[in-house]
Amino acid sequence: MAISVVLLLLSVQWSWAQEDPLLPFSEHLDPEHNVQLKWGFDEIQGTILFELTVNTSGWVGFGFSPKGGMTGADIVIGGVRPEGNYFTDRHAGGNSMPVIDQKQNYKLVSLNESNKKTVMKFLRSIEACDENDLTITNLPMKLIYAYGQTDDITYHSTQRGTKEVNLLKYMPRVNPPNSKYFDMTMVNFTVPTNQTHYHCKIMKAPKFDRKQHIYRIEPVITNFDLVHHLLLYRCPPTVTEPLEGECYTSFRTNQCMETIAVWGVGGAAFELPELAGLPIGGNVGDFLYRLEVHYNNANKTAGRVDNSGLRFHYTSELRQHDAAVLGTGLVVASGYAIPPKAKSFLTYGLCDTAYISQVLEAPQDLQVFSVMLHTHLAGRKVRVGHFRGGKQIDFLAVDENYDFEYQDVTNLGKTKTVKLGDKLLVECTYNTENRTALTWGGLSTSDEMCLAFLFYYPAMNLSGCMSFPNITTLRSEMGTPVLNNWLSMMSMKSWNDTSINQYQQTLKRIDQLVVIADSFKNISRNTGLIPNLSVIPSAPCMSGCDTRSLASLSLLLCLAVQFMQKYY
Numbered sequence: 001m002a003i004s005v006v007l008l009l010l011s012v013q014w015s016w017a018q019e020d021p022l023l024p025f026s027e028h029l030d031p032e033h034n035v036q037l038k039w040g041f042d043e044i045q046g047t048i049l050f051e052l053t054v055n056t057s058g059w060v061g062f063g064f065s066p067k068g069g070m071t072g073a074d075i076v077i078g079g080v081r082p083e084g085n086y087f088t089d090r091h092a093g094g095n096s097m098p099v100i101d102q103k104q105n106y107k108l109v110s111l112n113e114s115n116k117k118t119v120m121k122f123l124r125s126i127e128a129c130d131e132n133d134l135t136i137t138n139l140p141m142k143l144i145y146a147y148g149q150t151d152d153i154t155y156h157s158t159q160r161g162t163k164e165v166n167l168l169k170y171m172p173r174v175n176p177p178n179s180k181y182f183d184m185t186m187v188n189f190t191v192p193t194n195q196t197h198y199h200c201k202i203m204k205a206p207k208f209d210r211k212q213h214i215y216r217i218e219p220v221i222t223n224f225d226l227v228h229h230l231l232l233y234r235c236p237p238t239v240t241e242p243l244e245g246e247c248y249t250s251f252r253t254n255q256c257m258e259t260i261a262v263w264g265v266g267g268a269a270f271e272l273p274e275l276a277g278l279p280i281g282g283n284v285g286d287f288l289y290r291l292e293v294h295y296n297n298a299n300k301t302a303g304r305v306d307n308s309g310l311r312f313h314y315t316s317e318l319r320q321h322d323a324a325v326l327g328t329g330l331v332v333a334s335g336y337a338i339p340p341k342a343k344s345f346l347t348y349g350l351c352d353t354a355y356i357s358q359v360l361e362a363p364q365d366l367q368v369f370s371v372m373l374h375t376h377l378a379g380r381k382v383r384v385g386h387f388r389g390g391k392q393i394d395f396l397a398v399d400e401n402y403d404f405e406y407q408d409v410t411n412l413g414k415t416k417t418v419k420l421g422d423k424l425l426v427e428c429t430y431n432t433e434n435r436t437a438l439t440w441g442g443l444s445t446s447d448e449m450c451l452a453f454l455f456y457y458p459a460m461n462l463s464g465c466m467s468f469p470n471i472t473t474l475r476s477e478m479g480t481p482v483l484n485n486w487l488s489m490m491s492m493k494s495w496n497d498t499s500i501n502q503y504q505q506t507l508k509r510i511d512q513l514v515v516i517a518d519s520f521k522n523i524s525r526n527t528g529l530i531p532n533l534s535v536i537p538s539a540p541c542m543s544g545c546d547t548r549s550l551a552s553l554s555l556l557l558c559l560a561v562q563f564m565q566k567y568y
């Protein structure tokens, strides 16, 4: 009995996916599962990392093809010979032996062979570095592979194939055992004839005796021409009664603000990585959830009935970690406003994780795998800077072309660790050039927000990590310490580029109120300053022999290696 329990525990442990934080995605390229590709990327650095595992002790090849065949393909070939490794960046003109590129733009990380299995790990830039390489786009691309039984690359017995994969916008699709789903949707809701309507429904999720893991969230849209976007928020334990009605008209709908899921026009399903799930049921607690659907009834058609919402796929086979969502950025409140006529106006929200320990007993580092950036209609860009020890070490996420119409949860490309003590700065850029009045921070779509929702594990009982400029300081810095004077100054002012810029700099310079809220609404209050964001230099085209940098030692070495590879 004792032994079988131990075995059971061990087998549970072994069934956990072991994820390399740098290689979160995985696909078999062939139906027989002899060729496995793992990858991860860093859009800030502009690089993508691959690990190709093939059941062979011969050569292995992988590449990108415009049409799926050899013609025009960008290929790497590698393998292990008794004397050592070989690895080359090549291109194919047609159905012939791919020729070695002048510039070697793939960098070999490691190449191993054991038990008839070859593992080749290599890095390249997302952009093409020369005319013989293909740029990796965020659309599905045709990946090609081939391998031989020996290290003689010309040998005829070659297995090859093609698979189309969207490497940069990848969403896994797993089918775990004991998988079921439940829906949280509107039920026979008659869409009003108003052009814009935000409908809210606070409801219970099904009850589970044991904890379950949600691993996939899928939109269920019954009227694609009416549903613009929808959000699901978790309510605090103080909200205990269901409610349905127009959003933001009653205090109770405003209480449930912990975003759990989102779908927007053009979006698809979201799936968590295999080592984490959103917990529900058991001792996690019986929360209520608020579904918010933005209806856009452009033709003001009467009598349209809608049942849209979200489908939650869950499994009782618990994953290694509970995942959760943390809201970071600028507190949603009306204490500041964006002036009209601004082509580019910046706001900032600071999350200082050093203070998490003020609300939680034993906080842990956050392993962040996905992010959802959120502003309203005036938002144009969102960047999330990552600081450690007073220095910016990375951007957690960047969207230089933010579009309210196409909001989605996006995978980061690799799992990024936010250590306790790190700071995250959410910067939003707005355009209000066609507006004539102030745009206040607030909940309505014509108000603004500046938020980044981080999907992370292991889950903590944490709901928000945000900041807000000290409005007492702001008003006095602007020469109008009294609230009403400040309000009339703000709305009467004839804003021009100079005054907009001054105001923006003041907002950034002054002290900020830095708050952290746990899931039970305990709040820690501290102060902080907005750090400066810097440009992180991307280092694509890192390796290879650039024949233009004549006379460098590395060029000579590189050419020597190529020579040996070519004529070996």
Ligand SMILES: *[C@@H]1O[C@H](CO)[C@@H](O)[C@H](O)[C@H]1NC(C)=O
Residues within 6 Å of the ligand: 032, 033, 034, 055, 117
């Ligand atoms: C290829 O290797 C993997 C891992 O060793 C193994 O699980 C799989 O069954 C092999 N595939 C075939 C077709 O032999």
Ligand SMILES: *[C@@H]1O[C@H](CO)[C@@H](O)[C@H](O)[C@H]1NC(C)=O
Residues within 6 Å of the ligand: 109, 110, 111, 112
């Ligand atoms: C694979 O090769 C690298 C060096 O190329 C080496 O550091 C690593 O230990 C090897 N891994 C295995 C599993 O053999």
Ligand SMILES: *[C@@H]1O[C@H](CO)[C@@H](O)[C@H](O)[C@H]1NC(C)=O
Residues within 6 Å of the ligand: 187, 188
């Ligand atoms: C929704 O409407 C359909 C069709 O009219 C009806 O069959 C169904 O019972 C309704 N559901 C609820 C919960 O009222």
Ligand SMILES: *[C@@H]1O[C@H](CO)[C@@H](O)[C@H](O)[C@H]1NC(C)=O
Residues within 6 Å of the ligand: 192, 193, 194
């Ligand atoms: C929706 O339309 C109705 C009827 O035209 C109107 O009475 C109501 O105020 C509108 N609601 C909103 C939020 O505009």
Ligand SMILES: *[C@@H]1O[C@H](CO)[C@@H](O)[C@H](O)[C@H]1NC(C)=O
Residues within 6 Å of the ligand: 225, 226, 298, 299
């Ligand atoms: C609105 O009406 C126009 C013209 O009748 C039609 O082309 C369009 O498809 C309708 N749009 C929706 C969302 O129903």
Ligand SMILES: *[C@@H]1O[C@H](CO)[C@@H](O)[C@H](O)[C@H]1NC(C)=O
Residues within 6 Å of the ligand: 358, 359, 360, 520, 522
């Ligand atoms: C947080 O709130 C809960 C419930 O209100 C309370 O029991 C707990 O002591 C609070 N924790 C801290 C650190 O203030």
Ligand SMILES: *[C@@H]1O[C@H](CO)[C@@H](O)[C@H](O)[C@H]1NC(C)=O
Residues within 6 Å of the ligand: 431, 433, 434
């Ligand atoms: C502002 O209006 C002008 C003229 O209608 C238009 O070209 C421009 O795209 C608008 N800008 C924004 C940000 O909507």
Ligand SMILES: *[C@@H]1O[C@H](CO)[C@@H](O)[C@H](O)[C@H]1NC(C)=O
Residues within 6 Å of the ligand: 283, 285, 459, 460, 461
């Ligand atoms: C969150 O709070 C609940 C209720 O107090 C508790 O049961 C649970 O263990 C906490 N979760 C974590 C990860 O601390």
Ligand SMILES: *[C@@H]1O[C@H](CO)[C@@H](O)[C@H](O)[C@H]1NC(C)=O
Residues within 6 Å of the ligand: 470, 471, 472, 473, 513, 527
């Ligand atoms: C805001 O700044 C004022 C001084 O300008 C200070 O007295 C006040 O305590 C600050 N408020 C917060 C919430 O830190």
Ligand SMILES: *[C@@H]1O[C@H](CO)[C@@H](O)[C@H](O)[C@H]1NC(C)=O
Residues within 6 Å of the ligand: 493, 494, 495, 496, 497, 498, 499
């Ligand atoms: C901008 O407005 C301020 C007053 O708010 C005024 O003093 C300044 O001259 C204006 N600058 C320009 C370039 O119009």
Ligand SMILES: *[C@@H]1O[C@H](CO)[C@@H](O)[C@H](O)[C@H]1NC(C)=O
Residues within 6 Å of the ligand: 529, 530, 531, 532
């Ligand atoms: C940001 O940079 C400005 C000037 O470039 C400097 O005056 C300011 O002190 C910096 N802020 C911080 C928080 O380092």
